[in-house]
Amino acid sequence: MELTGSQIxxxxxxxxxxxxxxxxxxxxxxxxxxxxxxSSIEHILTRHEQGAVHAADGYARCTGKVGVIIxxxxxxxxxxxxxIATAYMDSIPMVIITGQVPTPLIGxxxxxxADMCGITRPCTKHNFLVKDVRDLARTIKEAFYIxxxxxxxxxxxxxxxxxxxxxCKFKYPETVSLRGYKPTYSGNSRxxxxxxxxxxxxxxxxxxxxxxxxxxxxxxxxIKLAEMTQSPVTTTxxxxxxxxxxxxxxxxxxxxxxxxxxxxxxxxxxxxxxIGARFDDRVTGRIDSFAQKAKxxxxxxxxxxxxxNVAVDLPIVGDLKDVLGKLCDxxxxxxxxxxxxxxxxxxxxxxxxxxxxAHPMGYESSDTIIKPQFVIEKVRELTEDNAIISTEVGQxxxxxxxxxxxxxxxxxLTSGGLGTMGFGLPAALGAQVAFPDRQVIDIxxxxxxxxxxQELATLVQYKLPVKIVILNNxxxxxxxxxxxxxxxxxxxxxxxxxxxxFVKLAxxxxxxxxxxxxVADVEKVIKxxxxxxxxxxxxxxxxxxENVLPxxxxxxxIHEMVLAS
Amino acid sequence: MKHTISVLVENEFGVLARVSGLFSGRGFNIESLSxxxxxxxxxxxxxxxxxxxxxILEQINKQLxxxxxxxxxIDFTGEEYVERELALIKVAAEAExxxxxxxxxxxxxxxVVDVTPKSYTIEITGASAxxxxxxxxxxxxxxxxxxxxxxxxxxxxxxxxxx
Ligand SMILES: Cc1ncc(C[n+]2csc(CCOP(=O)(O)OP(=O)(O)O)c2C)c(N)n1
Ligand SMILES: [Mg+2]
Numbered sequence: 001m002e003l004t005g006s007q008i009x010x011x012x013x014x015x016x017x018x019x020x021x022x023x024x025x026x027x028x029x030x031x032x033x034x035x036x037x038x039s040s041i042e043h044i045l046t047r048h049e050q051g052a053v054h055a056a057d058g059y060a061r062c063t064g065k066v067g068v069i070i071x072x073x074x075x076x077x078x079x080x081x082x083x084i085a086t087a088y089m090d091s092i093p094m095v096i097i098t099g100q101v102p103t104p105l106i107g108x109x110x111x112x113x114a115d116m117c118g119i120t121r122p123c124t125k126h127n128f129l130v131k132d133v134r135d136l137a138r139t140i141k142e143a144f145y146i147x148x149x150x151x152x153x154x155x156x157x158x159x160x161x162x163x164x165x166x167x168c169k170f171k172y173p174e175t176v177s178l179r180g181y182k183p184t185y186s187g188n189s190r191x192x193x194x195x196x197x198x199x200x201x202x203x204x205x206x207x208x209x210x211x212x213x214x215x216x217x218x219x220x221x222x223i224k225l226a227e228m229t230q231s232p233v234t235t236t237x238x239x240x241x242x243x244x245x246x247x248x249x250x251x252x253x254x255x256x257x258x259x260x261x262x263x264x265x266x267x268x269x270x271x272x273x274x275i276g277a278r279f280d281d282r283v284t285g286r287i288d289s290f291a292q293k294a295k296x297x298x299x300x301x302x303x304x305x306x307x308x309n310v311a312v313d314l315p316i317v318g319d320l321k322d323v324l325g326k327l328c329d330x331x332x333x334x335x336x337x338x339x340x341x342x343x344x345x346x347x348x349x350x351x352x353x354x355x356x357x358a359h360p361m362g363y364e365s366s367d368t369i370i371k372p373q374f375v376i377e378k379v380r381e382l383t384e385d386n387a388i389i390s391t392e393v394g395q396x397x398x399x400x401x402x403x404x405x406x407x408x409x410x411x412x413l414t415s416g417g418l419g420t421m422g423f424g425l426p427a428a429l430g431a432q433v434a435f436p437d438r439q440v441i442d443i444x445x446x447x448x449x450x451x452x453x454q455e456l457a458t459l460v461q462y463k464l465p466v467k468i469v470i471l472n473n474x475x476x477x478x479x480x481x482x483x484x485x486x487x488x489x490x491x492x493x494x495x496x497x498x499x500x501x502f503v504k505l506a507x508x509x510x511x512x513x514x515x516x517x518x519v520a521d522v523e524k525v526i527k528x529x530x531x532x533x534x535x536x537x538x539x540x541x542x543x544x545x546e547n548v549l550p551x552x553x554x555x556x557x558i559h560e561m562v563l564a565s
Numbered sequence: 566m567k568h569t570i571s572v573l574v575e576n577e578f579g580v581l582a583r584v585s586g587l588f589s590g591r592g593f594n595i596e597s598l599s600x601x602x603x604x605x606x607x608x609x610x611x612x613x614x615x616x617x618x619x620x621i622l623e624q625i626n627k628q629l630x631x632x633x634x635x636x637x638x639i640d641f642t643g644e645e646y647v648e649r650e651l652a653l654i655k656v657a658a659e660a661e662x663x664x665x666x667x668x669x670x671x672x673x674x675x676x677v678v679d680v681t682p683k684s685y686t687i688e689i690t691g692a693s694a695x696x697x698x699x700x701x702x703x704x705x706x707x708x709x710x711x712x713x714x715x716x717x718x719x720x721x722x723x724x725x726x727x728x
Contacts, residue, residue, distance in 0.1 A: 117579055122590045126633040129578055146633060180575060181633045304627040307620065 005133045005164040006032040009097065010039050012140040015172045018068050020044065020059070020433060022052040024079075026072020028099025028112060031164040033070075044433060044462060047454035049076050051426040053083020054452070057092050058427030059434045061413045062388050064217065066093040066147050067430065073099040074112030077158075078119065082420060084154050085123040089417025090238060091215055093152035095143050096124075102162040103131055116158045125153030133166040138173050145176040150183030151302040152215055183301060187318030187326060194314055195273070195297050196330040200337045202271035204293075204348040205231045208254065208283075211238030211416065212276015212300060212320055219243065219409045221324035222275065228331060230342045232352055234262040236277055237401055241412035245405045251352070252361065255283035256552045257398045260359035260561060263552070265352055266291050267559040274298045276320050279309040280417070289557030299323050359550075359563060361402055369543045370519055372396060372471045375526075376403045379441065379469060382526050386411060387439035388431045392424040392448030395477040398548040400443045422451025425468065429455055432464040439467070439530070446472040446496055456509040459535040467529050468537040470502055473544045481547050485562070486554075506537035515539045567596075568622055569648065569718050572611040572629055573637040573726060576602060580634045584611060587632065593617065593625055597715030604725070608636060612717045614693075637726060645721040648692045651714040653678070654700065657707035658685045666706060673699045684709065692716070 003011065009032060013021070020042045025033045036043050046052040049071045056067030067087075071080050077098040087094045101110040117127045126146050128139050136159075143155040199205060213222055213235075219242055226233050226249050233243050234251040243250055251262035266272065272294040277283070284290040287309060297314040298306045306315045316323055331338055363373040376399055379389075389404060390413040391397040397414055406412050413431060415423040428442040449470055459466050476494040483491050503513030512532050516525040522540065529536040550561035574580045581600055588595045596614040603610040615625060622640065629638045658666045659682075666685050670677055673695065679686035689699055693716045700711065720726065 118582065121579070121583060121586050127579075131578075178633060180635045302631070304624065304631050306627075307623060 001169070002167040003170040004031070004167050005136055005159065006035045008133065008136050008168075008170050009140065009159070009164070010035050010041060011170060012137050012172055013041060013068065016066070016140070016144045018066070021068040021070055022046055022055045022059070022430065023070035024049050024052055024072065024076055026076045026099065026112070028073035028076075028101060028161050029070055029164075031161070032097075032099070043070075044458065046426060046429070046458050048452065049079035050083050050422065051429070051452050051455045051458065053080045053094070053096065054086065054420075054423050054426035055430035055433070055455075056094055057083060057087045057423075058390060058413050058430030060087075060092050060094055061427070062410045062431045063434045064215075064410065066095055066144055069094065069096045071096070071098050072112070073101055074114045077116045078114050081119060081123065084120055084156065086415050086418045086420045086423060087154040088123045088125070090211060090415065091152050092154065093147040094154040095147050096154060096156045098156060098158050099164070100129070100158045100160040103160045104162070106160065116156060120156050123154075124156050127156040127158065129158045129160075130163050131160070133163050133168045136163065137170060141173045142176055142178060146178070146181065150181070184317045185301070185319040185322055187299070187316050187323035189326065191314060191316045192323060192326045192330060195316060195327055196334070198271060198295060198297060198314065199229060199231075199273070199331070200334065200341050202341070203344055204269045205229065205271040205273065205345065206251075206265050206269040207231050207233045207273050207275060208236075208266065208277055209233055209239045209242055209275045210236045210277025211242070213239050213242035214410055216276060216301070216320040217409070218321040218324050221321060221328060223247070224328050225324055225331075228328065228338060230345060230349065231273075232265055232349065234258070234266065236280070236283055236416070237414060238416040239277070240401050240404070241406035241409055244407045246407060253401050255280075255558060256285065257402065257548050257550065258552075258558065259361050259402075260550055260563065261352055261355035263550070263558040263561060264355050267557070268351075269294045272296045274300070275324070276300060278305040281309075284309065285552045285558035286556055289559070366543070367519055370516060370522060370540050372399050372473070372540070372542045372546055373403050374519070375469065375471060375522055375540050375542065376400055376443065378522055378526055379443070380404050382523070382530060383439050383441065387441060388413065388428070388435065390414065390424040390428040390431065390440070390442045392442070392444045392451075393419045393421045393478075394445040394448055395473070395481065395546070395548050396443055396445045396471040398478075399471075402548075421448040424448065425452050425466075426455045428466045428468075429458055429464055432466050433462070440465075441467045441469060443469045443471065445477060446470055446474060446500065446502075447476045449502075450500070453505065456506065456511055456535065456537070460510040463534060465533060466535050468535070470537065470539045471542050472502070472539050473542050473546065474499065475544060477546075478548070480545075484545070484547070485551070502537055502539040511535040511537055513537045513539070515541070517541045566618070566642070567614060567616050568640055568642045569612065569614050569646075569716060570625070570629070571639045571641065571718060571726065572613065572635060573603060574609050574611060574632070575634040575636065576607050576609040577634060580609065581611075583632050583634060584629070587628055588615075591624070591628065593621065597713075599715040599717055612715065614716060639720070639726060641718050641720065646718045647721060648716050648718045649690055650693045650696055650716040651688070651690050652696045653712045654687045654689070654703060654708060655710040656685055656687060656703045657683065657709060659683055662706045666703070669699070669702050675699060
């Protein structure tokens with residue numbers, strides 16, 4: 001039987017196991033939406049295409065599945081770009097289907113035409129323009145394969161309207177054959193042996209872990225490696241939920257707003273093992289003073305990340321699950337040397353403990369004004385261990401990373417690489433769609449919230465009980481902090497002059513709005529929100545000029561932290 | 566240092582933009598670029614000349630390989646290879662300089678492919694350095710136009726790239 005392009009699309013999505021898509025209709029995808037009308041695939045109608053992409057992204061981050069988006073041509077498609085770039089920077093698997101003007105009109109500046117393959121080439125792992133309906137099924141198969149394998153990432157399929165209508169026989173391919181795409185999964189065993197040897201000889205080892213730990217689901221292997229070698233672990237923003245933050249070996253986050261002891265450990269270590277991390281500038285600070293005393297082993301599935309920013313002594317390309325597994329196996333063959341290693345590194349752990357005691361993570365508490373860190377600690381205390389937390393971008397994001405104490409993989413959804421304000425609310429939406437029964441909380445700033453607040457409507461419509469914490473400092477706080485510290489307190493355009501009535505805003509959409517202005521209200525409001533069915537927005541009026549500390553000023557080494565304002 | 570790199574790519578929509586976009590997006594230098602179909606009809610062969618230190622070249626190599634459309638990348642630096650570039654050079658040639666132009670053409674084993682009372686158009690094939698040499702000698706006579714293909718290269722020996 002012959003199917004139309006749009007039927008082939010929906011059939012293929014089902015073959016890929018897709019049961020939910022996020023999107024927004026328009027003329028260039030109207031045929032797809034017509035077929036969706038009778039399809040068993042659930043479609044979540046967000047209120048903005050950017051929201052749809054972040055929602056699919058949140059869905060992907062917490063499940064590990066590929067997030068799927070449909071958007072129309074032109075403005076619908078260009079609205080997806082920030083979301084795609086966000087996912088690309090954080091290696092999130094995603095397939096974006098954009099409608100396109102009919103093939104004969106492409107290039108004619110037709111109504112609602114945008115060159116999506118051109119626009120998204122630098123922010124997708126790959127993209128396709130399908131010109132012939134007979135290529136469609138194979139293209140979808142390849143798109144999903146590329147999105148989820150190797151270093152995951154977003155893949156865009158641009159689908160002209162005439163291809164959606166054209167018919168051909170449908171057969172979904174069983175296999176993919178891409179001559180130019182063969183990720184290396186298995187780590188070279190000689191390199192892994194060398195890594196074991198280097199680790200056994202180390203006196204001051206540190207494991208520096210990035211987002212790859214979650215995308216490879218190798219959290220158990222990491223814990224095993226850390227524990228058997230008693231190596232301290234520091235996590236990047238992307239890996240805060242990749243290793244239990246309460247673990248005695250955990251140093252917390254490193255880099256610009258990292259802990260004192262994580263940054264000192266990296267500065268002083270003699271062996272740094274980078275695991276699924278990419279030496280981002282927010283992590284390394286001034287590169288020529290980063291881990292200068294250390295030999296560096298870099299394990300990553302993407303060869304381009306290796307030796308991109310720093311010189312590496314031992315590169316290992318492969319899937320973390322494979323490499324860490326083999327490394328643990330290799331080490332456990334050498335019980336005696338392992339014992340010796342643990343003894344040899346005891347002093348190192350003592351030194352780190354001293355750093356921890358000298359400058360623990362903390363903040364000045366207050367009985368009179370609500371401290372943002374206090375709110376975050378309370379949220380942590382009152383929510384379940386497997387609650388999924390998303391954030392927007394700014395100070396509230398850093399405080400969440402610093403104080404939330406994540407314990408389970410894939411529970412922290414945040415825009416690390418691109419730093420996209422407006423990410424958190426739709427990402428929480430997507431997470432709640434994936435896990436209707438788990439607690440999902442967006443920790444937001446007053447500025448960021450207004451970048452995708454329209455998604456409140458989506459939450460209410462689909463009865464998604466996301467809880468929103470707005471840490472309202474009446475500032476674009478993170479930028480204000482920089483202006484305070486480096487621009488003489490000249491708060492240029494960072495004051496949110498118009499106070500928003502967030503409670504009323506929530507109510508206008510049919511959600512519940514709560515507000516806390518006193519310290520004593522904080523716990524009450526959180527409890528009440530968690531007990532209230534449906535989406536709830538909580539606004540906390542926090543100390544307005546609170547700063548995120550420690551902080552490494554731009555251009556400084558990560559050991560040169562500002563510890564107090 | 567100068568590197569000549571061959572890239573075998575899937576001959577598909579947008580592939581050249583992927584390669585050139587990679588260079589511009591990441592700030593890599595690109596001195597010349599030539600693209601044409603290869604032995605396999607569905608593959609194109611790109612030859613490009615770039616400059617950079619070892620770290621940059623390693624990145625260029627890896628980033629090219631990372632493109633889904635890339636089948637193979639070969640940096641010919643340090644390898645045995647044949648390099649050829651084609652150039653057409655239009656040079657002023659009047660009265661007294663006409664004989665001189667022909668003499669230079671002869672020395673370089675180039676060819677005159679178009680003649681007017683005031684000019685010669687010269688065709689030359691060879692390694693890029695040889696073409697540079699010819700241009701230098703012709704320059705004093707007054708060059709009106711140059712078009713160069715950029716070099717193409719092939720490894721010496723019996724083995725082919727695709728195998
Ligand atoms: C889309 C976007 N625009 C601008 C920025 C730059 N930026 C980074 S943090 C920030 C302030 C965010 O303010 P708010 O959401 O209130 O969070 P706070 O820092 O006050 O906690 C800005 C403007 C950004 N990251 N993303
Ligand atoms: Mg704010």
